[in-house]
Amino acid sequence: MTERMAVELDGVVKRFGAVTAVDGVSLAIRPGEVVALLGPNGAGKTSTVDMVLGLSEPSQGSVRVYGRAPREAVALGLVSAVMQSGGLLKDYTVGETVRLTAVLFGRPRERVEAVLERAGIADIRDRLVGKCSGGQQQRLRFAMALLPDPELLILDEPTTGMDVSGRHDFWSAIREDARSGRTVIFATHYLEEADAYADRVVFVRRGRVVADGTAAEVKALASGRTVRATLPGAVEQEAALRAMAGVDSVEVRGDSVLVHAKDTDEVARYLLTRTAARDLEIVARNLEQAFIALTSDEVTA
Amino acid sequence: MTTVVERSLPRWGGFSLGMIGLELRRMVRNRRTVVFTVVMPPVFYLLFGSSASYRSERLDGGGNVAGYVLVSMAVYGAMLATTSGGAMVSVERAAGWSRQLRLTPLLPGAYIAVKLVLAMIVGAVSVLVALVVGAFTGAELPAAAWVECGLLAWVCALVFAAFGLFMGYLLPSENVLQILGPVLAVLSFAGGLFVPVDQLGSTFARIAAFTPVYGVGQIARYPLTHEGNLWLAALSVVVWTAVFSVGAMWRFRRDTARV
Numbered sequence: 001m002t003e004r005m006a007v008e009l010d011g012v013v014k015r016f017g018a019v020t021a022v023d024g025v026s027l028a029i030r031p032g033e034v035v036a037l038l039g040p041n042g043a044g045k046t047s048t049v050d051m052v053l054g055l056s057e058p059s060q061g062s063v064r065v066y067g068r069a070p071r072e073a074v075a076l077g078l079v080s081a082v083m084q085s086g087g088l089l090k091d092y093t094v095g096e097t098v099r100l101t102a103v104l105f106g107r108p109r110e111r112v113e114a115v116l117e118r119a120g121i122a123d124i125r126d127r128l129v130g131k132c133s134g135g136q137q138q139r140l141r142f143a144m145a146l147l148p149d150p151e152l153l154i155l156d157e158p159t160t161g162m163d164v165s166g167r168h169d170f171w172s173a174i175r176e177d178a179r180s181g182r183t184v185i186f187a188t189h190y191l192e193e194a195d196a197y198a199d200r201v202v203f204v205r206r207g208r209v210v211a212d213g214t215a216a217e218v219k220a221l222a223s224g225r226t227v228r229a230t231l232p233g234a235v236e237q238e239a240a241l242r243a244m245a246g247v248d249s250v251e252v253r254g255d256s257v258l259v260h261a262k263d264t265d266e267v268a269r270y271l272l273t274r275t276a277a278r279d280l281e282i283v284a285r286n287l288e289q290a291f292i293a294l295t296s297d298e299v300t301a
Numbered sequence: 302m303t304t305v306v307e308r309s310l311p312r313w314g315g316f317s318l319g320m321i322g323l324e325l326r327r328m329v330r331n332r333r334t335v336v337f338t339v340v341m342p343p344v345f346y347l348l349f350g351s352s353a354s355y356r357s358e359r360l361d362g363g364g365n366v367a368g369y370v371l372v373s374m375a376v377y378g379a380m381l382a383t384t385s386g387g388a389m390v391s392v393e394r395a396a397g398w399s400r401q402l403r404l405t406p407l408l409p410g411a412y413i414a415v416k417l418v419l420a421m422i423v424g425a426v427s428v429l430v431a432l433v434v435g436a437f438t439g440a441e442l443p444a445a446a447w448v449e450c451g452l453l454a455w456v457c458a459l460v461f462a463a464f465g466l467f468m469g470y471l472l473p474s475e476n477v478l479q480i481l482g483p484v485l486a487v488l489s490f491a492g493g494l495f496v497p498v499d500q501l502g503s504t505f506a507r508i509a510a511f512t513p514v515y516g517v518g519q520i521a522r523y524p525l526t527h528e529g530n531l532w533l534a535a536l537s538v539v540v541w542t543a544v545f546s547v548g549a550m551w552r553f554r555r556d557t558a559r560v
Contacts, residue, residue, distance in 0.1 A: 053404060054403075055404075074404055074405075074406075075405075076308040076406070077308055077406075080404060083397070083401070085397070086400070086401075087396070087397040087398060087400060088397075088398070088401070089393065089396055090396070091330050091331055092323075092327055096323055096327070100319075100323050103317055103319035103323065104315050104320065104406060105311070106309070106311040
């Protein structure tokens, strides 16, 4: 191994009785990556996250976090998480909740101030948690997660139940934070979040990874991209284009040609170097369409 | 990351005075708990134990009947306090807090230890308040018995800290105390805290001896009454503590395996 991975899942299976929530996931995440774990509800995202956090044990396979067992990585503060909901006590104040976290991690009082500031809740430190809005509670969870200054931060559906501005503020804070080089994994079923904030998107469905790459790659993988170009006499090129590897369909409309392909780079290279094509453009479908394409057989299967 | 963070595990699995302090502050903030554990027992004493006749009626070993009732109420208070201390885990599980704590270095054993210490602190306050109220309102005990009865009531209440933990892990309720309140009242009645068991017939008295409160009451009142079999009472306390601890461990293991 040339580099120590932030997270390494190797053939991980998680069964709950007869239900297989995670069905053979292998995944390596490098330090510094911002990874979206994207998939519909019940895809196995939360089960996967739970195993990375040592909250549950895989039925098969192994999970390592910075080369350590997850429980150990959690105890050392290498990894922390912002969970979807719950996990707060109503009769603690915001400040006390963070202080308790500091006490548990053995971190000094200044650290409490620092993370309250960072999460933007220093002004409501004396407010009871039960009196905080959903967005404020989520920022409190974020502050708690930041407290041990983790190498890896995991966010499980972090913006569920937030309004648009709350969501925006939350992601700005995360974005700001990721700049310091922290590894971030977030589970989401909001496509636009994965598209906007992740360097890498891992598509999960029915407990398996069905696609893994940059948002752009995943979009292309799912539905391909379309190359459109102006090509006088396009009909003559139709057969040659159709014969190329990875080409799904070719449409000729007068002097323009539309090629749907998995590898549009090859198609573009061919068009520009071997033909008289001009005004070439490559159009990706958005992640939403990719998402539907990847998950659509759920209906037919 | 540019800054290198010193990473080490906390001592004692995360058990710390800092955590106890914060938890105590939270407990005191909950009015229902305070009323239930600190106010109710002395009020019961004032209502049922401090009448003129109880104050004038002397006991053989010194002190008056009011003092006898007071010790019983101190036991009752310690029991309520320690039970509710232990039962806090139920609320915390319901809120997902236990799960949150598993994302920290806190070891499950240290968490239980913190809960037990808290239960015993609140138990001590409860006993102390009851005794002070009693002392100012006509309860009389031999000088040494004040200390001995109070200490014994407090120490033996450890049974109920274990009971509270067991119930806390067993009952999924947010309002576990609303269930446990009546249960404790029935147990106190059966164990002779409210009415001496021999006033309720011999069959009842025989059954009562096997209930969890009986032994605690007998031991706590012993410095005052020098009555009954201390060894049997001690056995009762030990056996019930073991039963509840085993129950709590059993549920606790299932809980940590599941979450």
